[in-house]
Amino acid sequence: MIMTFETVLFYFLAAASIASAVMVITRRSPVMSVLFLIVNFFSLAGLYLTLHAQFIAVIQIIVYAGAIMVLFLFVIMLLNLGDEQRLAERISYKKMIAVGLSFAVLMEVLYVVAYSGTEFPTKNLERAVEIGTVEYIGRELFTTFLFPFEITSILLLAAIIGAVVMAKKKID
């Protein structure tokens, strides 16, 4: 099989995202975890780019890597969570349940991919180029998906008001 440039890129980005995801949960220092999560977001954005979804890729970086992770970093620095002794957890029933559940999900995914014979939608590049543009996403958001869009914005508004109320309480 001749590997095209795109295939090589895909395997590289996929490997990078998996490796960085593993690093996120194995690092002791929370700051390092945050940094590897950012690397993970970047490799995901790269994967979106290989699918011609420019807008989603950039939004992924602006919103997740640029805004949310900065807040994570901010909180970690403010709380100074550098001390790994305090963070260390002994093996508890919570961990056991988590391990069991993730193993079950892994098995499920492997089954779907390898044995069940599910047909996966093949990548349709001509259509993908059209779908990935800002114009298309904007039009869809304000026509087909208008209701979910409005609901989400009300939800966010409620969250903002909630944050303001909680912040006000402390001062009084």
Next chain:
Amino acid sequence: MNLIEPLVKVVLILAVMLTLVILLVYSERRISAFIQNRIGPNRVGPKGILQAVADVVKLLMKEDIVPKNANKPIHDLAPMISIGVAMSTFAVIPIGGTMVLLGQSVRLMLADVNIGILYILALTSMGVYGITLAGWSSNSKYSLLGGLRSSAQLISYELSMGLSIVGVLLIAGTLQLDGIVQAQSAYIGGWLPAWNVFLQPVAFVTFVVSAFAETNRLPFDLPEAEPELVGGYHTEYSGLKFGLFMLSEYVNLVVASAIIVTLFLGGYSVPFAEYMNLSAQTVSLIQVLTFCVKTAGVILFFVVIRWTLPRFRYDQLMDLGWKVMLPIALANLVVTGFILAAFS
């Protein structure tokens, strides 16, 4: 794939930008000296023009000191993030139209991406990591405070910056920077160039103020406020790594000015050039020159402001960002939307 053209462009842009930065450092020192009634650097080279070169050599020769309890890998990584982000923003800025060179027509920009503006926003939001990580990894309270201040400041002003860009996008109807420049080459009423500074004056003001905050320039240089924080996030840096932070600060200034020119001051477009019967080659040369002159003008404005206004207090900075700039930018967006809807 033709790799030579982009490579040549990258090298050219980097070279031009670094030269600009050297000139900028020199002119900033001379202008500040003029404003403060001093003489300024005048010994190295004629009129002291080689002072910046001497400074660079000095920084190169200095020992690189890392604090004992610092996080070494991140301490090294932080200046790289800063400089990398600052330099790569320039890739999408058009410095001219199309030019015929060696029988080939060459676009005078590195990458003409559909989402140029979003690319710039994404990179600006990355810039905060360099400063924040520098502050945290140094393991010093002054650095940490500088880093925290900077992340709060950058997040706050990013919002009004983004919102003031949206007004421009509504008028231009595209996210492509080249398209925005071309939308500005028309005329209002037949004589006034349709620059966004005339169409969107409010957005222009909010954008410029946010640009000051995003580039950490006075009056918003809280992350490195010397009297309170020694040197802020780069207190514990020395030698070349400190030099990289300085460099990225000035590169950011150049890039911010170029973005202001592109979005609001007509970019490389020359008003009334089409009436003068010039050859295409001359026009494209004049365009590049115009872009440089406009950018230099904005940079000078930044420099003069720096030596004119005192620094804000931290709560004043936050008040200005959240209670003044953000509502104004939002109101401007709503008004622009209504006007465009009414006239279309």
